[in-house]
Amino acid sequence: MADFKLRVAENVVGDFFVDSSCIDCDTCRQLAPLVFGEAAEHAYVWQQPGGPEDRRSALQALLSCPTGSIGSVGEDSAKTAMADFPLLIEGPVSYCGFNSSKSYGGNSYFVYHEAGNWLIDSPKFLPQLVRQFESLGGIAHIFLTHQDDVADAERYAEHFGSQRVIHRDELSSQPDSELVIDGTEPIELIPGFMAIPTPGHTAGHCVLLVGERYLFTGDHLYFDRHEHRLSAFRDYCWNSWSRQTESMQRLTGFRFEWVLPGHGQRVYLPGSEMQRQMAELVERMRAS
Ligand code: SF4
Known part of the structure; x- marks a missing residue:
């Protein structure tokens, strides 16, 4: 479970964030390249999802992150993407x-x-x-x-x-x-x-x-x-x-x-x- 208090500084403001537990495995950037970017040693949100498709991809990345380093404070639950x-x-x-x-x-x-x-x-x-x-x-x-x-x-x-x-x-x-x-x-x-x-x-x-x-x-x-x-x-x-x-x-x-x-x-x-x-x-x- 990502910790909003530990979010990395590079995240742009918005629903999705990456916290400092990220191991830089690249999974999120493969799944949602329009949302997640690459800093020196970790991922970060470089652009919040612009529409429903990007948002769904970001939720899929959240679920696939091996360390639970991606969080969302939006109203839709990541559970909605589990069946994907x-x-x-x-x-x-x-x-x-x-x-x-x-x-x-x-x-x-x-x-x-x-x-x-x-x-x-x-x-x-x-x-x-x-x-x-x-x-x-x-x-x-x-x-x-x-x-x-x-x-x-x-x-x-x-x-x-x-x-x-x-x-x-x-x-x-x-x-x-x-x-x-x-x-x-x-x-x-x-x-x-x-x-x-x-x-x-x-x-x-x-x-x-x-x-x-x-x-x-x-x-x-x-x-x-x-x-x-x-x-x-x-x-x-x-x-x-x-x-x-x-x-x-x-x-x-x-x-x-x-x-x-x-x-x-x-x-x-x-x-x-x-x-x-x-x-x-x-x-x-x-x-x-
Ligand atoms: S999937 Fe998780 S651990 Fe991997 S780069 Fe993205 S935020 Fe970091």
Whole structure:
């Protein structure tokens, strides 16, 4: 619960504010960029919502903030936006919201599939979100990109009887996982769902490619909205930058049009543009 007395100085006056507990995870700026801005080490409200759509996005950001650092003194309750989650992105893919502080505010995703739905990484375990997942048919599989973003996966797996998928080198974060990936070769988990090991950020980091369109990238790859190009977090590479570069090179052999990261901005790019930007990124990584 945000504390009005601890609001940061940069907030413009109005209903919404950010307080000093913000960990600068970027979630609010991804969800409501017309409301939340970036100060030196925290978010702030740079413009109050101008209409109902912006206000709804700001409420969604309030609910998704991992540290409860966003407050609103308006008359509408954030509860009105709870039913928005999971928030449709495109086709079978939705963003879960309710980012967890256990994953430093990492994004998680829900993929509808007629043979059993998928969760990619984990949001907070909350009754209202659980009910939403139940109404959509539950969760059969939980794909865990790496150890940092497992959050409440164990509780979701226990509740839904889900099969958790994780690489062996990340297993210490989720030791009872039902399906363990070994090595560096891609594995088709079910038709159209390919796990691709991408060591580098961590030793057993994996991405998930769905239908040659959606690439769930964990902390391997994201879109830098300031530079308008694909990028990778060198400052947050815990295992090996050269391995991450090699993994990025291998990814250029796959087709996809969406990059859906754990941290950082998601993006849609037409296939040819995605391939061009991937090749450029590999060159920049090699040169750095
Ligand atoms: S979502 Fe919350 S913690 Fe993350 S940047 Fe915004 S206010 Fe800060």
